[in-house]
Amino acid sequence: MHDPTPARAPELPDADAVSSDRDDTADGTAPGTAGPGESTVDWVALPDVLRARLAELAADALGGMAKVDVPQQLRPVARFAPSKRARLGAPALVAGLKNSQNFRTAVVEWLRENRATALEPDAPDPVTAAAAAILLGDEAAAQHVELVARRAGDAALRSERDAAVTRAERLEAELAQLRADRATSTGIAERVREEAEVELERLRKRLREQGVKLREAKDRAQSASVEVDRVRAEASREIEQLTGERDRERERAEFERARTARAEADAEVARQSAREARQADEVRLALLVDTLDGAVTGLRRELALGGGSGPRPADLVRGASAAQSAVGRVEDPAALDRLLALPAVHLVVDGYNVTKTGYPELSLSDQRDRLVHQLAVLSARTRAEVTLVFDGAGVVAVPAASPRGVRVLFSDPGVLADDVIRALVTAEPEGRPVVVVTSDRAVADSVRRRGAHPVPSAVLLARLGRV
Numbered sequence: 001m002h003d004p005t006p007a008r009a010p011e012l013p014d015a016d017a018v019s020s021d022r023d024d025t026a027d028g029t030a031p032g033t034a035g036p037g038e039s040t041v042d043w044v045a046l047p048d049v050l051r052a053r054l055a056e057l058a059a060d061a062l063g064g065m066a067k068v069d070v071p072q073q074l075r076p077v078a079r080f081a082p083s084k085r086a087r088l089g090a091p092a093l094v095a096g097l098k099n100s101q102n103f104r105t106a107v108v109e110w111l112r113e114n115r116a117t118a119l120e121p122d123a124p125d126p127v128t129a130a131a132a133a134i135l136l137g138d139e140a141a142a143q144h145v146e147l148v149a150r151r152a153g154d155a156a157l158r159s160e161r162d163a164a165v166t167r168a169e170r171l172e173a174e175l176a177q178l179r180a181d182r183a184t185s186t187g188i189a190e191r192v193r194e195e196a197e198v199e200l201e202r203l204r205k206r207l208r209e210q211g212v213k214l215r216e217a218k219d220r221a222q223s224a225s226v227e228v229d230r231v232r233a234e235a236s237r238e239i240e241q242l243t244g245e246r247d248r249e250r251e252r253a254e255f256e257r258a259r260t261a262r263a264e265a266d267a268e269v270a271r272q273s274a275r276e277a278r279q280a281d282e283v284r285l286a287l288l289v290d291t292l293d294g295a296v297t298g299l300r301r302e303l304a305l306g307g308g309s310g311p312r313p314a315d316l317v318r319g320a321s322a323a324q325s326a327v328g329r330v331e332d333p334a335a336l337d338r339l340l341a342l343p344a345v346h347l348v349v350d351g352y353n354v355t356k357t358g359y360p361e362l363s364l365s366d367q368r369d370r371l372v373h374q375l376a377v378l379s380a381r382t383r384a385e386v387t388l389v390f391d392g393a394g395v396v397a398v399p400a401a402s403p404r405g406v407r408v409l410f411s412d413p414g415v416l417a418d419d420v421i422r423a424l425v426t427a428e429p430e431g432r433p434v435v436v437v438t439s440d441r442a443v444a445d446s447v448r449r450r451g452a453h454p455v456p457s458a459v460l461l462a463r464l465g466r467v
Contacts, residue, residue, distance in 0.1 A: 041134055041141045043098045047152045050145065053131045055090035057118055058097055061110035069106040071096055097135070108135050126151055330435075330455045333463040339453055340382040342433040348424050348452075349375065349460065350417060350438035351390040357439060358461040372406055374464045379405035384435075387424060391417045418443045425450045 046054075062070060062078050062085065070078050074096050077089030086093070096103045111118050121138050123129045130144035138144075330336050339345060355367035362370065372388060379386045385407075392410035411417045421436060425447045428434050434452040437460045438444055444454035 041145050043094070045149075046094075046145060047149045049127055049152055050130050050134075050148050051094055052086075052090065053127050054097055054134065055093045056086045057111060057115075057131060057135070058093040058103075058107050059086035059089065060115070061107040062093070064110055064114065065106055069102070071100050071103050074103070104135060111135070330453060330459055333459055333466070336435070336455055336459055336463050337382075339433065339435050339455075340378075340384045344385070345382075345433045345435060346385045346387065346424075346428060347375075347379075348421055348434060348436045349386065349388045350421060350436070350440065350443065350457070351388050352417070353438050353440055354457040354460060357457040358464075368408075372403055372408060376403035376406045378464065389417045389420050389424070422446055422450070425452045428452075 059077075059082070062074060063082055065078075067075075067078075074089070074092055077085060077092050080088055097107065108119065117123070118128060119132045119136060121129050121133045121136065121140070121144070123132065126144065126148045130141065130148045132138075133141035133144045330339060340347065349371075351368065351371060352364075355362075355364075355371050359367060359370065368390060375386050375388060378384075386405060387407045387409065389409045389411070392412060392415070409420060411420050418440060421438070421443060425434055425436060430451065434447075435455055436444070436447045436452045437455045437457060438447075439457040448454050
C-alpha cells in the first residue's frame with residue numbers, strides 16, 4: 001500500500017510546458033513533430049489505464065538511464081523514490097514520452113534490455129499491447145488504443161451494471177424486510193388495538209363505578225361538613241367559656257401571687273432592716289462599752305495618780321454648770337498620737353486629700369499603694385481602727401484585698417468621698433472617739449459638729465514620716 005499522505009514532490013512542469021520547451025536530443029527534431037518510428041496516436045485521449053502503464057514503464061526506465069539521456073524537464077522526477085516516481089511524476093513522464101523522441105527511444109532500449117515482454121504488440125493483454133505499439137510507433141497503435149478504450153468503457157459499464165445490480169438486490173432485500181416488518185407491525189398494532197379496546201372498556205366501567213362512589217362520597221362529605229361545622233361552633237362556644245374562666249382564674253392567681261410576693265418582700269425587708277438595726281445597735285453598744293471601759297480605766301488611773309477621791313466642794317455648788325469643752329483642731333503629730341492612744345479610736349482618712357498633699361508627683365495608683373502601706377504600719381503600732389476613703393470616679397481596677405488593719409473604701413458612682421466620710425462619722429455611736437484626717441474645711445467643720453476630731457493632712461503626713 002502507498003502512503004496516503006506522500007511528501008509533496010518538487011513542482012514539475014505540466015504537459016503543455018513540456019511541449020513548449022525545445023528538446024535537447026541529438027537529432028534536433030522539434031518536440032511534437034512526427035519522426036521516424038513515432039506513432040500518431042491522440043495522447044490527450046489516452047485511457048487512464050494506458051496512461052498509467054506508460055508512466056510506469058517510463059518511470060522504471062528513468063531510474064536506469066544515464067543522466068545525459070534524461071530530459072531537463074524530467075530530472076526532478078528522476079530524483080523521486082522509485083515507488084513514488086510513477087505516481088507523482090505521471091503527467092511529466094507521459095508528456096516526455098509524447099514530446100521527446102530521444103526519451104522514447106531511450107525508454108524502448110531500456111525495456112528491451114530489462115523488460116522485453118513489455119514491448120510485445122501482440123501481447124494478450126490489450127493494455128500491454130497498446131503501450132508497446134505506442135512506444136514502438138506501430139501504425140496499429142491507434143487501433144490498440146481504441147481497443148483499450150473500448151474495453152475500459154465496457155469494464156466501467158460492467159462495473160456500473162454490477163454495482164446497480166448489487167444495489168437493486170440490496171434494495172429488494174430491504175423492501176422485503178420492510179414488508180415483513182410492516183406485516184409484523186400490523187399484527188402487533190391489531191393486537192394492541194384489541195387489547196386497548198378491552199382495557200378502555202374496563203376503565204370506562206371502573207370510571208362509572210368510581211363516579212357513583214364519588215357522588216356518594218360527596219354526599220357523605222357534605223353531611224359530615226355540616227355536622228363538623230355544628231360541632232366546631234359548639235366547641236368554640238365551650239372554648240370561649242373555658243378560656244374566660246381560665247383567664248379570670250389566672251388573673252386571680254396572679255393577683256394572689258403578686259400580693260404574696262409583696263408581702264414576702266415587705267417581710268424580708270422588715271427582717272433585714274431589723275437585723276441590720278440590731279447588728280448596728282450591737283456594734284454601737286459594744287464600741288460604747290469598750291469606750292466606757294477604756295475611759296473608766298483611764299479615769300481610775302488618773303484618780304490613783306491624783307492623790308484624792310470624790311468631788312471637790314466647789315463641784316457641789318448648785319445653780320451653776322461647767323462649760324462644755326469643744327472639739328478643736330489637732331495641729332501637731334504629738335496631739336494626733338494622744339488621740340490615737342484613746343481606747344477604741346477610729347481613724348478615718350480622706351485618701352486623695354492626703355496623697356495629693358504629700359506626694360502629688362506619683363500616679364494615683366502609686367499614691368494609693370503608698371498611703372495604704374503607711375497606714376497599715378501605723379495601725380499595727382497604735383492598734384487603732386483605720387478606714388481609708390478614696391473617690392471611686394476614674395478608678396479602673398479596685399484592689400481585691402487590703403493590708404491587715406486598714407479598711408479601703410471607694411465611693412460608688414455619683415457619690416463623693418466626702419459624703420462617705422460624713423456617713424462613717426454619723427454611723428459611729430455617740431461617745432466613741434473618731435479622728436478624721438482631711439484638709440477640706442467643709443468636711444472638717446461637718447465632722448466636728450458630729451463630735452469627731454478633724455486633723456489636717458499635713459499632720460498625718462508628718463506622723464507617717466516617723467513610721
